[in-house]
Amino acid sequence: MSSDLNARVVDLDRAHVFHSWSAQGALSPLPIAGGQGSTVWDYEGTRYLDFSSQLVNTNIGHQHPAVIEAIARQAETLATLAPQHATLSRGEAARRILDVAGRAFSKVFFTNAGADAVENAIRLARLSTGRDKILSSYRSYHGNTGAAIAATGDWRRIPNEYAHGHVHFFGPFLYRSDFWASSPEEESERALRHLERVIESEGPGTIAAVLVETVPGGAGVLVPPPGYLRGVRALTEKHGIALILDEVMCGFGRTGEWLAFRGDFGDGRDSVTPDLVTFAKGSNSGYVPAGGVIMTEAIASVFTERVFPGGLTYSGHPLAMASIVATIDAMRSEKIVDHAREIGQEHLGPGLQALADAHPMIGEVRGRGVFWALELVRDRGTREPVGASVMADLKKRLSDLRLLSITVENRIHVVPPCVVTPAEVARALAIYDEALTAVGQG
Numbered sequence: 001m002s003s004d005l006n007a008r009v010v011d012l013d014r015a016h017v018f019h020s021w022s023a024q025g026a027l028s029p030l031p032i033a034g035g036q037g038s039t040v041w042d043y044e045g046t047r048y049l050d051f052s053s054q055l056v057n058t059n060i061g062h063q064h065p066a067v068i069e070a071i072a073r074q075a076e077t078l079a080t081l082a083p084q085h086a087t088l089s090r091g092e093a094a095r096r097i098l099d100v101a102g103r104a105f106s107k108v109f110f111t112n113a114g115a116d117a118v119e120n121a122i123r124l125a126r127l128s129t130g131r132d133k134i135l136s137s138y139r140s141y142h143g144n145t146g147a148a149i150a151a152t153g154d155w156r157r158i159p160n161e162y163a164h165g166h167v168h169f170f171g172p173f174l175y176r177s178d179f180w181a182s183s184p185e186e187e188s189e190r191a192l193r194h195l196e197r198v199i200e201s202e203g204p205g206t207i208a209a210v211l212v213e214t215v216p217g218g219a220g221v222l223v224p225p226p227g228y229l230r231g232v233r234a235l236t237e238k239h240g241i242a243l244i245l246d247e248v249m250c251g252f253g254r255t256g257e258w259l260a261f262r263g264d265f266g267d268g269r270d271s272v273t274p275d276l277v278t279f280a281k282g283s284n285s286g287y288v289p290a291g292g293v294i295m296t297e298a299i300a301s302v303f304t305e306r307v308f309p310g311g312l313t314y315s316g317h318p319l320a321m322a323s324i325v326a327t328i329d330a331m332r333s334e335k336i337v338d339h340a341r342e343i344g345q346e347h348l349g350p351g352l353q354a355l356a357d358a359h360p361m362i363g364e365v366r367g368r369g370v371f372w373a374l375e376l377v378r379d380r381g382t383r384e385p386v387g388a389s390v391m392a393d394l395k396k397r398l399s400d401l402r403l404l405s406i407t408v409e410n411r412i413h414v415v416p417p418c419v420v421t422p423a424e425v426a427r428a429l430a431i432y433d434e435a436l437t438a439v440g441q442g
Helices: 002-016 063-077 088-101 114-131 146-151 155-158 184-202 228-238 297-305 320-331 336-358 386-402 422-441
Strands: 035-036 039-041 047-050 105-112 133-137 164-168 207-213 241-248 276-279 291-294 362-370 371-378 406-408 412-415
Touching: 002 105, 002 155, 002 184, 047 422, 063 320, 063 362, 063 371, 088 105, 088 291, 105 114, 105 297, 114 133, 114 146, 114 241, 114 276, 114 291, 114 297, 133 146, 133 184, 146 155, 164 184, 184 207, 184 228, 207 228, 228 241, 320 336, 336 362, 336 422, 371 386, 386 406, 386 422, 412 422
Parallel strands: 133 164, 133 207, 207 241, 241 276
Antiparallel strands: 035 039, 039 047, 105 291, 276 291, 362 371, 371 412, 406 412
């Protein structure tokens, strides 16, 4: 019966569901019936280790009991509420988010997800500065709504460029440097000079915001080199430009910090303080759709007497707010952010580097916390990326070995939940090793 149910679920999906970012005819989705922690299973009971965190969002793992209980309790009390009213769960969620963001921030505007968080951060920057242009990196992904997709740098932007006022620049990526750099410090310095020239060429007085992912995720987990974020902040302050940090993917424990921008990126100085921060996924592990914009008092005060011309029916939805409160409380009480940092430092980072030592196909290992990428190459000397057929073969082998992975271009993104155990990391590393060995011999 369970095998029949697996087939029925797939048949229903293929008959009626339209999937994102896909040619519909070639799809063969994996049916998932349930999950717990870092594991999911299909309707036959076949278990998979989830090192994708779905779409890099189940930071607290699948079916955390405290979060499920909070959602159920809120549903019994008040299942929905329009945003013009006040409710306890929304106020408590905002307070907890501001606690982890830091004293510089005073208000949270809640959205339904990450894309509309970016959309509204852009709107807030434009309205508060009176300027129009948004500068963002070519190596980025910011969401699939009008301004968010136009701000995105990768291929998904090109068929969707309907919004105006967007300019792109190259951010730092030493392994494939656009600046002929030979050290992280040189890459940072030259990338900042490039950004400065773009700002000068576009006209500083026309630029509302510079929008960057603190650690670009979809582009390859590109941890910024020492001094880069601080240099971006200095350029924006010099010209009265708002700085928006996109933490939709890298926030809430993913890098081993509550928010990635609060971490140390190697320059030995205090963390950077942006004007606006976007978040979503990790704030409640996606149990109920939620996102938002964290803003400084300087931005919020612009709208003390002036109407903010934006809103969403489900802004601060009670079920989503209850799940955020429960997630942050559980992450605090169980020290999940500290755990993610330790997993990265003691297990995942060293284990992935050991894989690189054993497999010449791995050109670079990069990341922190539970946010890593393996750059796969045909040749370490030329750094030529492996082809699509290799990646397709590798992804299938990983699935056959019961590990859910994310493969992007020539990369494996290694992104388990923050609650992943050392034993689960060891198991995943063994699976990666077996799959890489098979592909390398194929």
